[in-house]
Amino acid sequence: MLLLPLLACAPSSSELLLTGWEYEWEELSHRVSYIRIGVEEDSSLALGLVGGDWSTGATFTDTPNYRVRYQRVTAPGLQVVRGTTALQVGPDPTGTTSLVLDGADLPEGASLVAVIDGFWLDTAVPQPEGYPAEYDPAFGYTSNGFGIALGTPERSGGSVTVPIEATVRWGPQDREDVNAAIPFAVTEVGVDVALLAFDGDLEALSLTGDRPYDTDPANVRPFTDQPPMELPAAFDGGAREGFVAWRSFDLQLNLAGTSVGEGDYLRAFGVEAVPAQAGPASWDGSVTATMSTSSLSEWSDPHAGFAGDLVRIGARDVVAEHFVTSGSHPTGLAITGSTLPE
Numbered sequence: 001m002l003l004l005p006l007l008a009c010a011p012s013s014s015e016l017l018l019t020g021w022e023y024e025w026e027e028l029s030h031r032v033s034y035i036r037i038g039v040e041e042d043s044s045l046a047l048g049l050v051g052g053d054w055s056t057g058a059t060f061t062d063t064p065n066y067r068v069r070y071q072r073v074t075a076p077g078l079q080v081v082r083g084t085t086a087l088q089v090g091p092d093p094t095g096t097t098s099l100v101l102d103g104a105d106l107p108e109g110a111s112l113v114a115v116i117d118g119f120w121l122d123t124a125v126p127q128p129e130g131y132p133a134e135y136d137p138a139f140g141y142t143s144n145g146f147g148i149a150l151g152t153p154e155r156s157g158g159s160v161t162v163p164i165e166a167t168v169r170w171g172p173q174d175r176e177d178v179n180a181a182i183p184f185a186v187t188e189v190g191v192d193v194a195l196l197a198f199d200g201d202l203e204a205l206s207l208t209g210d211r212p213y214d215t216d217p218a219n220v221r222p223f224t225d226q227p228p229m230e231l232p233a234a235f236d237g238g239a240r241e242g243f244v245a246w247r248s249f250d251l252q253l254n255l256a257g258t259s260v261g262e263g264d265y266l267r268a269f270g271v272e273a274v275p276a277q278a279g280p281a282s283w284d285g286s287v288t289a290t291m292s293t294s295s296l297s298e299w300s301d302p303h304a305g306f307a308g309d310l311v312r313i314g315a316r317d318v319v320a321e322h323f324v325t326s327g328s329h330p331t332g333l334a335i336t337g338s339t340l341p342e
Helices: 176-184
Strands: 014-025 034-039 045-050 064-074 079-089 094-102 111-122 143-150 154-156 159-170 187-198 201-211 229-235 242-253 268-279 282-292 304-314 319-328 332-335
Touching (some): 014 111, 014 282, 034 064, 045 064, 064 268, 079 094, 079 111, 079 159, 111 143, 111 304, 143 187, 201 282, 242 268, 268 304, 282 304
Antiparallel strands (some): 014 064, 014 268, 045 332, 064 319, 079 187, 094 159, 111 187, 111 242, 143 242, 154 159, 229 282, 268 282
């Protein structure tokens, strides 16, 4: 746990907010069928990962290993309104919706920002006309990335509307039945939103990075070296004590390079904000973005990429305690117990 510096004034409210996550399959890379990441009010984790019949035991059994980062933020005057919504994405890779939240109790002059506090992605949903009957959508597809972005909250009377955009990119690979289904595929994307109302400063940091495929002759399939993308993330805009959260993320695969347009089976994926130090008018750390296909089954020359918006909310007397928890669970849904230290 990293405890950020605090002022002598005692904070008066406390909230848990997601700051990062990563999943990695223990044995193989897999299609993407289902992903769930969330932090509950009691600090238990709402998790889930399915990678088709090669992960569930129908053909082969594999184990998801996870790491989740979250923070406990305490600050006088901070108010959080939470909500969840879902949208259908596909066959076009990007879909939009909006979430209307009750803002009647939020101070009229408060600053507002909406951040991502969890999400899910599910391919086991009804499919449109033309989808091939021979393929079960619950088995998922080969991926070249996915992402979520929240827009600027808009007040109207006692309501606040948050625009939401979700992107799910499937790409063809080695299986004809999967490739035939992808042009018709519809995926459900759910988003947990935390609307933050505060009296303070808001800074945004747009981050981009990529990791081209390593063509070194020593880096040959299978089990090629595919390290995470490490991006420095520092705020120094004059804000007071504060904390960070995600407004958008987009994990990418094969949008450039020799395998552009191809999908692949994913071994590991995720995005994490990792604090190094924090204090008045600053936040220093890094962002780790992972997209890996490294396993016994590798098909493309994976060129990984990442884009995202990290925001920093600065306000007096804020304390942000950062926690990291990791483990494994059987393929499918999983709810942990409380993960806060005793």
